[in-house]
Amino acid sequence: MDQLFVNLKHSILIFAGNFLPEWAVILISILISVTAIAVFGPVTMMYLTLLERKFVGRIQNRFGPNRVGKWGLLQPLADGVKMLTKEDIVPKGADHFAHFLAPVAIVIPALLVFAVVPFGRNMVAVDLSIGILFFLALSSTTTIWIFVAAWASRNKFSLLGGLRSVAQMVSYEIPMVLSVVPVLMVVGSFSTVAIVEAQSGWNWFVLTPWGLIGFVLFFLTGVAEVNRTPFDLPEGESEIVAGFHTEYSGMKFALFYMAEFMNSFTISAIVSTVYLGGWQGPWLPGWLWLLIKSYALILVMMWFRGTLPRFRVDQLMGFAWKFLLPLALLNIFAAGVWLAFARPVNYLLSAIIVALALFILYFANRPDMPKKRVYRYAVE
Amino acid sequence: MMSINHFLIFTTLLFLIGLYGALSRRNMIGILMSIEIMLNAVNLNFIFFSRFLDVPAETAQVFAIFVIVLAAATAAVGLAIVLQIYRNQKTIYTDEIDLLKW
Amino acid sequence: MNSFAPLVSVVQYVLMFIVLGAAIVTVSIGNLFRAAIFLAFTLLGVAGLYFFLHADFIAAMQILIYVGAIMTLVIFAVMLTGKMQDPLVAQSNRQKIPAFIILCGVSAFLIPTILKAPWRTLATPHATTAANLGRALMGEFVFPFEIVSLVLLVALIGAIATARSDE
């Protein structure tokens, strides 16, 4: 069961090997992996939209979509049809080439990132020796296309959204990279497969003091990187219409949406790979474990969305530079201490360092924290 | 495997394209972009040598990293200068910035 | 895997042509913003070539630094130095013929050198890992590494100091 998909692919290749030359078999092997990802990504995205609408609906005492098909299961298809048949509007002053290019190009990194996600034992498309770096690098390219979209729309709201997105992504990328560093230090490899294997036997990194902090940091910065609430300033509806995709409609808009949802899936998958033990887990097959973990994280993202209001811009920047960044740096120190000492002592020491770091940062950030509001008219 | 000559001529062409841009672009940002292309051509050569020539592989790659880092520094400072020139002169065309000519 | 090598090199050649084409567009197109987009394609194509040359770490660095950071800077600069509502950030090339003459001169010098030089090629290509690279950076090249980080810091401060307005 664990190796179901691996064996399936293997038997297809053996079957093809009977009558095809070697290069064709390799080509087929590549094509199978690529097709699997190219199908899995968009389908995941489609059903994530449904899941999100259902989940947020339940949070708000509503049903969510339940008309198209049983439990609204065909709703994504209906949405797809709607998107495809909508008029594709390009503003008169827009840079047509860039306006077309941005939504197309933004999906490419979102799909490419799937290549390094280890879905299960032997179930990674490419075991790159620099897997995590590849993921970080590609997710950073999204910024450019968001900015191109914003600029090409020739709309002040788009441009404001684009500028916000660049500022936000550049700021959150630094704590994001730094929050992975402890894991890379401990494992000694960039490869996602190696990272998962280092966590075998319940040695999940989240169960260590530095891992807990690193997990929270990585997850929060990941949420910020994919522009989801409460970090959705680039598309803050109430302030700047729809941000960088104000001028997009129909399928182009759907592509932005697709990139966002696929990114939130990959970020959850990578977070669970790096800190939650990836496909490691008892009883169930590995790929199921990874899906469970990533969907749990996605549900947390949706939970955020159902709960939290949007940050203010200065709060957003302050949170990244004054809280997350120093915490990530101190977390690296805690991981170093954890590596340097023997088993029982290191947990204690790094827990102390992490707790101290949190404590110091709490007091250092105190002046910036919102004061408790007192409503004068409510007194007495 | 592809031949060394093909690859080196490719990088030379890339370098020449960058050189052409650096020589003929009027816009300072365009010139900076052309310089980035030239640096990339050089970097490609470094990486190619590191793989196929009888040199320590790490040396060439370390050099490539240094080039990338310095390119980042160049871009940051260069674009800052461009911004300041634009602020003072209201133009970034190299042939219009002629304060020292009369 | 050997029978698969031709396909890999075909992909490699295609990538080379894409890089060349994107670079030509970058230096000749009349719209600076589109030039920046094509520069991004050039840089991504170069990163792809790094992957084919088994320099994974450099490829990731290329994407992270060039595409992620430098391109953002360039696009910002394009935006800040032009009129934002100007539909075409006009850009023209001057002195094309002298530039071509110089190009011919440089290539007349470079290409024979490439063809004549006695390259000491390897029978089996090198393959290095990020770990080796890190050891080299922290061991043999630690001094240049520190200098480069100092340069980066100076550039950072310099850029901030230069770009801030005096008011």
Added chain:
Amino acid sequence: MFGFGVLKGMLVTIQNFFASYFSKDHLTTVQYPEERLSAKERYRNFPFLVYDQAPEDPRCVACDICAKECPPKCITIVRDSDAEGKPLKRPKSFDIDYSICMNCGICEEVCPFDAIFMDHEFELAEYGRFEDLMYHKDRLLKPNDHFKKIRPTDATRIDAKLAAKTQKPAPPVGN
């Protein structure tokens, strides 16, 4: 402390999520076409005409007051007349253009004969924009029982008033 307010808020929302599967209070949406909320008694939408015994004999006497008072002028009344051309106390045609009516209820207030009231009917979608939304007498006339059903309080009050009027000849008791 930092983030505790966030955690508190998240606790509330997740409670809402789980409770929505068990308690009706946490899933307040009504699945409209299948299940409906009963309309409140004072709810009012578009006007209709009341008749007591037969549709041929409505309460309306074609006095034209409602048509004059109607702010958007959506009511058109033509008075009926007998064979000699003598006007009768009933409308020949009574048209309300529902596409113009703004549900103000002034017609109901001004009617001296308690002949026009606001209805509870709200599913009025039609395919034609003009003719289908022009309600003629046949569609407007509804029995008094309907009025009693949708607005019992008002109906009893008005029925009592009308009954008192018919027994008017007797002088009022008291005072």
